[in-house]
Amino acid sequence: MADGDNNVPHPAFPLEVPEFKCGAMADLSPFVAAPEHNEALGFPGELVDDWKEKAIAYMGELAKKNRAFQVYLDICVKCGACTDKCHYFLGTGDPKNMPVARQDLLRSVYRRYYTFAGKYFPWLVGARDLTEEVLHEWYSYYHQCSECRRCSVFCPYGIDTAEITMAARDILDHIGYGMKYSNEIIGKVHKVGNNLGLPAKALAATLEDLEEDIEDETGVSVRIPLDEKGADILLVTPSADFFAEPHIDGLLGYAKVFHEAGVSWTISSYASEAANFGMFIGSYEQMREVSLRIRKAAQDLGVKRIIFGECGHAWRVAYSFLNTLAGPFDFLDQNYPIPQHILEFTWDEIQKGTLKFDKSKNDAYKMTYHDSCNVARASRMGDEPGGQFEIPRNVIKAVCNYYYEMPEETTREATLCCGGGGGLLTDDLMDLRIKGASPRMTALQQVTEDHGVTHMAAICAICKTQFSKVMPKYGYDMDSIVSVHQLVSNAIILTGQETEQDDAPKGAKAEE
């Protein structure tokens, strides 16, 4: 099925446990950040001389500031429940990619310096000194975790490796050993307002082009407003939606839904980014600063509501953290969830009957749905727990005739990461990304065999980019990954739109 590339693992079923390949991924490290990337975020430019003392001291500080870190370091009993749950372990066979083993890289050092047993009986409890070797091991393996929280679901104490990874990256940043990809991107957000470094002018031109595209396609003028004061809704969406495929088609979907719902909305050039890589590097302060841009944009534009586009970790930051980081949002309309997800909005409109669809437009798509990790395990949609699983599926089923589920052990709260999350979506980690995608790809191949599934929908910019890159390695076209709102966009019939079908009466609904 695949292209014969030796790098691509072929498990018999999605969660097949591989043989150990000790040290298989030890040499893989992402590019180190340049001094200016680190300094732009207030971190030391290069590895400081007294890095060892600084790292140990900062570790202790984090344990005082974050109960999760403290408790998770203390209470792991090494039961092994998590050992076969990480997609990177399943894909690489490297035992240090087992969640508990990854945690132990740091836990062993914590024990050495902060626990009675580790201070006096290090050999007994597996405690070890912080050496240069350990430091590089941290850098390597804490950048082989996508912070997806799958291990946390299966841990009897809910120990979340993501919390340990975030702390480790925060420690590394504080001693001047930052990672290029994430730190450079956060710098761009501070400077320009989005991950791509797309300035306001270019953004405006892009959005105008997209408006023309919609008009050419449908004959209806649908607006994609930018920086419009007094609009009701501020849309904050990942900047990939502005220019990358398949993301753009999702943006067109949002625009059409807003148009049909008859609401006024705008994008902000100042906060033209939903993504918040501050989370990936485990920095509360960075995450807060990025979040405050959204608050400021909302205040400056005088909007009443904030809606987030399709982006996984951004929705985690928005749903779970935004109120903490940039709240209280007492200046917004309290009758709506703050913030709201675009799928919550679209699903509401579908239930109200405002949107008209021709589902057959999506008949070429035999769909399945990939739950993005941060949406699935770190957030919610709607009023009920689990709404984050149901609402996207409801919307897909409302606009598609063919929908099939992937194996149960790989969806919903047990979903598998795409392999590129958590700040790993960089070409220098491509080997890891391909291997880490294998459990998900195997699950997809199963529904392709069983039901002829051709396409997979996702609501995360990272998932979309990652899959369009790695799916060809597994025998799929790069456009087999689609936005949920791309499907909405395909099927929606705009008021006044010319339809090809003869039986569809033209202008059945009067133009507004």
Add this chain to the structure above:
Amino acid sequence: MLGTIYALLFYVATLLLVVGLGLRIWKYTRTPAPLKIPTTPAPTTRSGVVLRMFLEVVFFQSLFKSNKWIWVLGWTFHMSMWLVLLRHFRYFQQDVWWIIDMVQPFGMYAGFGMLIGLTGLLARRFLVNRVRYISAPSDYLMLALLLGIVVTGLSMRWVAHTDIVMVKEYMTGLLRFRIGELPGDINLLAHLFMVLLLMLIFPVSKLLHAPGVFFSPSRNQVDNPREKRHLAPWAAKLEK
């Protein structure tokens, strides 16, 4: 003589256990969780969280989802342990509570449940290479210690009885700071010594999972971040 040594050891061990555990729990109580991080889907109400926690600590819900072998062994061990612990109350009470009397017939056999669970868990540590990889010497020794306690306990009940009346007098005496005499039975002395050791390492080891699970933010937080603003004290200072 033996009675005095064990008495002193028990007082010291109890003090260290209570103080050590108390300090740790105090630390967990005082350390803020800066962000809302419940593993979702999560309960949206406080009572929902109580239910979630109940299912975790009584039925090991997450472990059940994860691995049936670890679950059946771990659950059997822990639940048997509770029965055995309850049964042991009778050695510290003059008038035994009715609930302890009720537990007695089950508690006598629960020791075998502990034995089976612990043996299975220890076997996993040796036999499953993933678990072997993550095990430190202390992980094996902890199981060995518990097994030692169980085996000596079981042998006193089923093989060579100790003078249990004398033991009870000694224990109830200790509670009133009256130091009596212990039977010089090697099974008993080994049993008690290993229990002492367990008490000592409890607050400085992974046994902290017992109180710790209740402080795990991914399990004990309410999923209501949009409705209610969550702010850690140190984070509030950033806003000034």
